[in-house]
Amino acid sequence: MQWTKKRKQTITLLAFVFPALLFYAVFMLAPAFGGIGYSLTDWNGLNPTYHWVGFANYTEALTDDPYFIKSIWFTLRFVAFMVVLQNALALLLAVFVESRGRSKVWFRTIFFMPNMISMIIGGFMWLFIFTKVLSYIAEHSGFGFLDQSWIGDPDFSFYAIIIVSLWGGVGFLMVIYIAAIQGVPQPLKEAAAIDGANTFQTFRNITLPMIYPALTIGIFLTLNSSFKAFDAVYALTGGGPGRATQVIALNIFEEAFSFNSRYGYASAKAMILFLIVFLITIVQLRFMKNREVEA
Amino acid sequence: MSNPGTRAGERQLGRRVGSAFVFVILLIGAIFTLFPIYMGLLNSLKTEGNMLSNILSFPSRLEFGNYADAFEKTDFMRSLGNTLTVAAVGLAGIILFASMAGYKMSRTPGRVSGFLFGLFVLSMLIPFHSIMITLVKIAKELTVQGSTIGLGLMYIGLGVPMAIFLYHGFVKSIPRDLDEAAVVDGCGEIRLFFVVIFPLLLPVTATIAILNLLWMWNDFLFPLLMLTDSDSYTLLLSTNMLFGEYNNDWSAILASLVMAMLPVIVLYIVLQKYILNGIADGAIKG
């Protein structure tokens, strides 16, 4: 009796999961395993035939491919900037917006707006700003420092990419943080204010610990999206000049479709990217979940 | 000013200065956010020569020629229709299948359920580039390639993991007593789900619909690979094709960019309350 009930339960479960699983298996899992398979071959993405090469692609990527290693470091730098800046700005805006009266709705609406726009479209919009508008302003207003080669000089284009990515991403996190702040019980804050805590102290000691779970989510989202960043870089610099602003996703893309179009090799790099994202995310979630419990 | 008697007043003043400071910061942020959109809109209404001579000023005469041109060249109505077809098929499938799966996995304890859930969630970290070519091959085999409906079907496969994740979390907030009461009433599992549970999932369903709609609407690389014929191009692809055609004529390019984002902006302004609340709910409860 007990056994059949459990069995029935499992079968109902499978029936409910089946449609989702079917689509997922066909369009996500199968190609993912295909990708793993190709990463062990020398397939060039074109020939009908290929050979098994074992882990040679992985060894080559990690030991004999300076551009790939460089793109990893570049991406890590990008991710570090994004995680800090995006979350700090989103939090700051959330607190500020939340402190406003009627204008609250307006600011919230405006800050979120870029999230509605494709990064390809947004990227081209910014390309116009960086190449045309800023040099025009510099020429006609005396803000000479604006007249930089924002796209062409690797020192500046890194920040150009950061600016555009922040523009497109801060609003989303801000909305999450606003919701978290609204979840903090008002009496707690009032009690703190009566105890003589100033705004900053209240934030530091009451609000921040209470919204810790939201921070976990915010950082998770930023990590995940920044490691896979592609569209904004593609639209702005295409990874150039040379490979100065090449993120990992772009390096993989290039390996698969230009040069020798070594698709097998590119798949191996994609697997490495997956492992990096996987490990860092696991560590982040573990670490922050632990602190959440303490807080 | 240093008179101790005015401490309260000083505090008030401090608060007001602080408030003004906050307002200024927010205003700068808002200007920064809107600046590219505003510049794009402004210069799309000028002719090329007019634009170069003064990029910041308001156009002396509104030129809608760029828009008429872009409207025709992107075949706007058809592209919009294609985009809507893709999104409708994808959304229907994602919401229906993911809600069923998410609900049941959340309710069923045990290893099978845990394994399945892990399987779905893990894939949220897979970079799209690593599945790209194999996916095109599979799509070809199943003849779902090249059509907008087929693209929508593929989005179901790519979109269910995140939706399941959100449903899975949300279902926990629905009391189990409801299920049990319904079962006692002789309600079948499927009916139970659609009649009792699904309506309760509405808030998170809204979130999922918004997030997925945005994703499908703004996705670039995947439709580029899957749609083989410019008659079935989505709005973004038609716009992208224009860049190759225009001779670096920024005002024409900007007009096409503005047109491509117009539908989402309108949608956003109309529904902004639901969209923003939906996203907040999804993140906090999911």
Next chain:
Amino acid sequence: MKKALYMSLVLVLMVSVISACSSKNNNETKPSAIASESESASASASASESASPSEVKADTPPQKVELKVFMSFPRFKDQFESYFAQFKAKELAGKNIDVTIKLEMPNPDQAKQILQTRLASNDAPDVFTLHAIADIPTYYKAGYLSDLSDQPFVPKVYESVRKTVTYDGKVVALPLESLSWGYLYNKKIFADLGITPPQTIDEMNAAIDKINAAKIKPFMLAFQESWIPQLMMALSLGGTVSSAHPDWIEKMNKGEASYKDVASVFDIIDLIMANGTSKPFEVGNEAGSTDFANGKAAMWVQGPWQAETILKVNPNMEFGVAPLPVSNDPAGAMINLATSTSLAVSPTSKNKEVALDLVNYVLDDKDSAPLFETLKFNPVATMHTYETFPWITEASSYVAKGKAYLDLSLPNGVTDETAKLLQSYYAKTVSKEEIIKTLDKTWAKAIKTQQ
């Protein structure tokens, strides 16, 4: 019992979803296409237009054929669409075949990637464009090109051009863009300053001084897309190797040579970079054409394939094509002969007959010449009798003097690598020595993976 019911219910659901989709798929695309056609017809309100389809319906209904055509030419969309419309009319009248052409024209920088994905996933377009020198060897070896040797167009193609689309003894593509190119120069600026195209580096230095003195920038730099700076290396290496190191390529393939042997290729590149317009990474191909057409610089290392774009901006622009000097030996200044975009037919095409008709029609005895003329392409075959453009005549005059070579055949990937490195070189993130080292390595690796 109950579980079986559940399973079947789910299955029914699935089947209904899938079948609904596939049937919808067929129905939905067609009515909308018809609807939009009838809309436009009624909008135009011309009775003759809407009447014409019914006239065509002769005794036997025409055979319906659909062709997928892939071209990396969005800038020529209008021209090719109307040309294909002519083809449709011809095919209907001549063979009673009603051809529908599904034309795909992605951006050139995405085209190769999309095409490769299609080919690799067994979804080859019936007819597609490729790059004769860069793509034919790999695509041929992978079996994606039909043998076109016995097609009617072949004997009409000029011998010298035919060679560039012949591989393994077979003609595998129809040449569209045949090129004889060097760098472009602004004839008016040259004439005003009394300069003739320099043949040595010293002469080039003198010319640069004169141009600078006239407060004009000697060279246009448009480096946003990496293939443009790459052209400098293509010309400089081509001239150097062809004039002074004829066996260099062969030796490189055997691993017995190095870019160090031809390090002088950087002399002219350094000179161009030092005397170019500013902020080159913000200038793409189109913007560069615009600036060059408006006289912002005297010279531009770019091919005459830009002619159409340049003349669209400034129809009165007069530009010439000259060989790039690479050393103080005038023999090194040579014109590069190449074939770039070509048209191939997929061996897996289901309607190969019609696909071949289409390809042959591109070199049609009557209609081809006007097409090539509007595209401002070089003549590639005997029927292209239109008056040649001045820049072609100029380049041909060098060719006649023997100052020309067939484009070097570098291993796959070396050209792309060079392109990236030259961008970095301008941004000063790599040195000459690093370029030499990296290119040697890339070359060796390419040879290894090709085997």
